[in-house]
Amino acid sequence: MRIAVVGTGYVGLVTGTCLANVGVTVTCVDIDKEKIQKLNEGIIPIYEPGLEELVRKNTSQNRLSFTTSLKDSLKGADAVFIAVGTPPNEDGSADLQYVLAVAEEIGKSINDYIVIVTKSTVPIGTSKKVSEVVQKSLNSRDVKVDFDVASNPEFLREGNAVQDFLQPERVIVGTDSERAKKVLKRLYRPFIESNHPVLFMDIFSAEMTKYAANAMLATRISFMNEIANLCEEVGANVDNVRKGIGSDSRIGSKFLFPGAGYGGSCFPKDVKALVRTADEFGISLEVLKAVEDVNYKQKQVLFYKIKEHFNGNLEGIKIALWGLAFKANTDDMREASSLVLIDLLTKAGAEVVVYDPVAMDECRKRIGNKVDYAKGQYEALEGADALVVITEWDEFRVPKFTYIEKRLKNKLIFDGRNLYEPAIMNEFGYTYYSIGRKEVKA
Structure with a gap:
């Protein structure tokens, strides 16, 4: 199989490299010429354990390459992954300008059927917007090319991203097309055969799953931080409390460590975006608003x-x-x-x-x-x-x-x-x- 991955940040570079490592021919695309030049020289722009070795291995075996030309990368490709940033706007909503800009370029470049996969963390309904932008670009060219849009959210932990990709607890794929499902099933066959579950569902549910997962984990952290602050006041030891509640199989022991607040590229942004999405639909997610407030104070x-x-x-x-x-x-x-x-x-x-x-x-x-x-x-x-x-x-x-x-x-x-x-x-x-x-x- 041949795919293109647009964006060479944490998600795009790990995705492209790990898929190359299971035999897929991958072209990673980025508009940053300096970054692409460095990648072609074997210089990795991010620190992620194990990634540098895999990049060098797969580039040397011609399964992984880097370019600034999206059009060239799409020739003969079965799928193209959109893995560009979705930074928060001032109101907390996800900024989709980069995702939709890539979608527009894809519409300007494709001549054969392709599956367009949103790998970036995007709000519910984004795949529909991507489809509309691609179709608009095709219409402006006055050409008819079949394509499908699918959602394949990432669940990579920074610092463990390579392992998380190659040995996933689950892979989520959202698609309403049997043709796209067939392509993505073939792409993820190495994971299916090694007993890593690949869960196919509708697109909206796949997009929601990503946000719901990160919001749940952020909630656990903020909850434990509040319990920790109370422990200090009453004279309890949060380590004992953590072990006590973590031994309950309904709760489990993960993400129960208190600390100085969570950060990173996912939890803060995704909680804000989910709260904002709910507001747009007239639903106030009070628990998640409290999670944000607790984390800010922590x-x-x-x-x-x-x-x-x-x-x-x-x-x-x-x-x-x-x-x-x-x-x-x-x-x-x-x-x-x-x-x-x-x-x-x-x-x-x-x-x-x-x-x-x-x-x-x-x-x-x-x-x-x-x-x-x-x-x-x-x-x-x-x-x-x-x-x-x-x-x-x-x-x-x-x-x-x-x-x-x-x-x-x-x-x-x-x-x-x-x-x-x-x-x-x-x-x-x-x-x-x-x-x-x-x-x-x-």
Whole structure:
């Protein structure tokens, strides 16, 4: 089979590379000439474990290529995947200009039957809009070409995207066409044969499934963050509560870890978009509106813990920050809790020095010299009044506390991901604040 994938961000690049890895001939398309040139040179624009090796493997075996020409990539293609960005508008709705622009170009370029697949996260009803735009382009050319539009939402976790694609819990395909279903069934046959479920359904349901899944996960996180805040007040330990409720098979143990709020490219954007879609239909999703509000407040929790510890005055206080990415194993800082914390700390007069294993360059692009950048995690601690951990990188989980003690002015840690045990912190003589657990005083 031959396919084209438009967009070489997280979704498009992972999708194209992983489909090439199961034998499909894939052309990835992007209007960014510099990005395409780098990809052709083997330079990957994003950090995603395992992706670079797969890109090099499949380009060397001529199953994966990169181009700026959409028209050329569609010649002989069975399907074209739209995997461009859908950033939020000011009102929270998804901006479809890039998706519809690609649809228009497809209509200008196709001459034979093709399945057009929306891989980008798009609001319910977008596939219909894509179909209308493609047909309008065909009409302007005064040609008749058969095509179908299908929905194939992605469920990739950044930091685990390659594994999630190659070993999916499920693949969702929305189509109202038997012809398109036949094409996509053939495309995903390697996954069907390896017992990974491919669920076919109508297009609207497929589009809704993506938003509903992310909204449910975001809800679980915000719920646990509220429970954690209550635990601190009543003297309970959220770790025990989490294990207790997670042992219930009706609830399960995943996405029950409290922290400093969720971020990334999916949860914040998708919750907003689903709320906005519901508003357009006259339905107010009160639970999800509360989820947004809780998450906004949770991103500020560490700041207020720090401020309270220093008696409300952070002027001249030096804070070492471990972690910048919104989660471990990615350099993505979209909606990252670190950005909120840095902004609050610097506005309050604190000096901030940061370290992250892979997101330092991304941070420089976003906030420039607003903070100081350390060469290593322990170098960040030199002369700092406190350490704040905000991303759960593995190298932060079991640090050398003797190194920390020697470099910090005070044995003081604020842990936004509950990486350390309060009892051990007490044993080591630290003052230690975490989420949903009683603070430890030295």
